[in-house]
Amino acid sequence: MTRAQFWAPEFRVEKRDDGTILMEHPGQAERLADTIPARLKYWADTTPEATYLAQRADGGDWRRLSYGQVHERVRSLGAALLDLGLSQDRPVLILSENSLDHAILALAAQYVGVPSAAVSTAFSLVSETHDKLIGVAELLRPGLIFASDGARYAKAIDAIRTPDTKVAASAPTGDMMDIAGLTGDPAKADAAFDALTGDMVAKYLFTSGSTGSPKAVINTHDMLARNQDMVADCFRFLRDHPPVVVDWAPWSHTASGNKVFNMVLCNGGSYYIDEGKPTPHLIGETLRNLHEISPTWYFNVPAGYEMLLDEFRKDRALAEKFFAQLDMMMYAGAGMAQHIWDGLLQMARDVAGHDVLLTTALGATETGPFALMCTEQQDAPGNVGVPARGITLKLVPNEDKLEARLKSPSITQGYYQDAKTTAEHFDEEGFYLLGDALRPADPDDLTKGFFFDGRIAENFKLATGTWVAVGALRARLVDHFEGLIRDAVIVGENREELGALVFPAEGVTDADLPALQNKLDSFAAAATGSSNRVRRMVVLTAPPDLDKGEATDKGSINQRAVIRERPAAVEQLYQAPRGVSFL
Structure with missing residues (x-):
């Protein structure tokens, strides 16, 4: 058995005459707060000296920021954003890898009611045409563009900058403002924070844009807060064991930018920014970080876990450090091979002396993303679990498949400035069309969870x-x-x-x-x-x-x-x- 404590959900299942199935975990999860920034204020008041964010300074030692320090900077920067004329209608566009400045800017914007949108670095640094980035900027009309490195992102900024758009950077060049120099009256920020309402837009997250221009998914304050209520209801261990995360996944995606980032903040944990990646050239930085920091909650893609497993077998000290405080491991992004699955579970038993949950889930940018989660240890990978408390799962027969649809307080109200696409993604009962098919692990007992059964459109x-x-x-x-x-x-x-x-x-x-x-x-x-x-x-x-x-x-x-x-x-x-x- 794993030592971490999870939910023990009970479900209500309804089967309609047309073959449609409705499954729900009744009730609503306990509310943590009305907004995500409210949790920053809570922890700044409760544990002001505790480490909240950390990143290596120029590749050297960790630069750690406490909850009190982050809250103070967020208030000052948030006021500066208001002084620059930013508002619900003039958001911040973030062109940056994960960084301390990126995190603080995004939090400052949320704190004062200014939406932010972090877009994939690939739109700026990989694309030769910048077509997707141009589409994003034309849609949002940002009042401020932020880049982590002014010179590195200069070409992308030039492609989207307009005369009335201000630009700031951590390492500015030309006429860019230095993000460190943007300050304002904290009292002005506090007044804006007090005026936040759940239906206000907290951020925009963009879909991948694989079929045309990326779509801007509206993330309201209430949507994000309710999603974190569901996370805390599922991961009960967070109440007594604040998460320590060593994470590389980009904040331009909902998995890390919403679920992981907000999970750490809402539960008073510590977020160590990993500048490594699961590639042969960058895995060394991840290994360096894991030699120093023991995570309690860990995410990676299957290829990354395979690299880690190889290193654990060669380096017992690394394995012991990794599993020392670990409550669970999660993978996503691709299917995991059985030999990697078996190897990780056996390594946990050998090193930690007990099972550590290895699991996956199912969600989308439009669902917050937390929606279905598997917390029962499986013999093989692939089970994406059952719906969270407050979510209704609707399974609709589609040819020989069961098409999944979801309804909950943590699902987006739609796509910004795109009523047609919004209407196409919700059915007549208000369920969001996930686009995925699900296969029950046990057709006679849906509480055993589901397996991803392909994209309906493919x-x-x-x-x-x-x-x-x-x-x-x-x-x-x-x-x-x-x-x-x-x-x-x-x-x-x-x-x-x-x-x-x-x-x-x-x-x-x-x-x-x-x-x-x-x-x-x-x-x-x-x-x-x-x-x-x-x-x-x-x-x-x-x-x-x-x-x-x-x-x-x-x-x-x-x-x-x-x-x-x-x-x-x-x-x-x-x-x-x-x-x-x-x-």
Whole structure:
């Protein structure tokens, strides 16, 4: 058993004549506060000296800021934002990696009722056209643009700056203001804080923009606060064990920017900004941080956990430091392979002497994101759990799938300046259309949780009329290749058989053709029918293109965009003999 304490939910299930299922965890979670900034004030009054935020100073020692220090700076900076003319209608646009200045600016804006929008660094630093960033700026009309490094973001800023837009930076250049020099009267900020209401916009978070311009998801103060009530209701251990987080995931995404960041603040924890990443070039910085800080709550993608597991096996001291205070591990972003799952759980038992929950969940930018969570230890990865208290899950038959829809106080009211798209994403009963299909772990007992069963829009039929569940097949294929490919696009709509366009893992070349062919043959041999048998595969040597929509800023692949942009690859897939080829 894990030592951390979680909820013990009870559910009400209704089954309608048309096959629709409604499942809810009745009641509402206990309220922590009316707004997220109210928790900053609470902890500044209660534990003013406790470490809240920390980041390495120029790659050296940790620079730690207490709750009292952050609250004081937030009040001064918040007043300065008001003096600059910012308001609900003139937000702050943040072009920055995770940093202390980024965090304080976002909190200061929330504190005084000014929305902020942190956008993916890929829109500024990877894109050559800045089309997505331009679309964001035209939609929001920001009164202030903030960049962590003025010179590094100068080209992106020039692409979106207007004569009435002010610019500030941590390392300013040219006529940019120094963020450290922006100060104002704290009393003015406190008055704005006292006037906050739940329906005011706290921030905008942008969807990935894989199909056209990114959409601005409205995050109100009440939406964010209610979502954190659900988190605290689920993770009961937070009451007695404030979270310590060592986190690299970007705040431009809801998982870290909302759930993790707000979870730390709402529960009086400490957030250590990890400037590493789960890549061969940057994992060393993560390892350095974990040698010094023992997290209590840890998030990573499966590839990151695989790198950590390899290091734990070589470095007992690192493993002991990591598991010393750990309450739970969470993964998302991709499916986790069984050998990584088993290795992490066994490592926890060996090092900590007890089980540590390893789990995943299901949510979206539009859901806050906390929605479904699995807190029962599983034998295998993939179970995304059950709905949080206050959420109603609606499962609607769609072909041979169950389409998931959600209703709760923590779901967005819609997309900024886009009534048409908003209407398209809610059904006649006010449920948000998640776009995902779910498969019950036990059809006779829905309290056992659910498995992700693919994106509804991705599924298609073969020429025989057989439905193909793309999401599940794609995950199994990538998992089967055991690190040789990093993602796959399933092809075969209106064709006789399936094929796959795959992006190879780093270092994989045509010299690996025999290994790839062996894996493809064994995958095909294990198939149970035409809906999951893949015997054709083209390895794409050119990486996915962000500007063409083939990849999102999160690194996930847009299936339809890849097929649309690479007709030669699709032609080769079906013109060449069955097997593996490179393009």
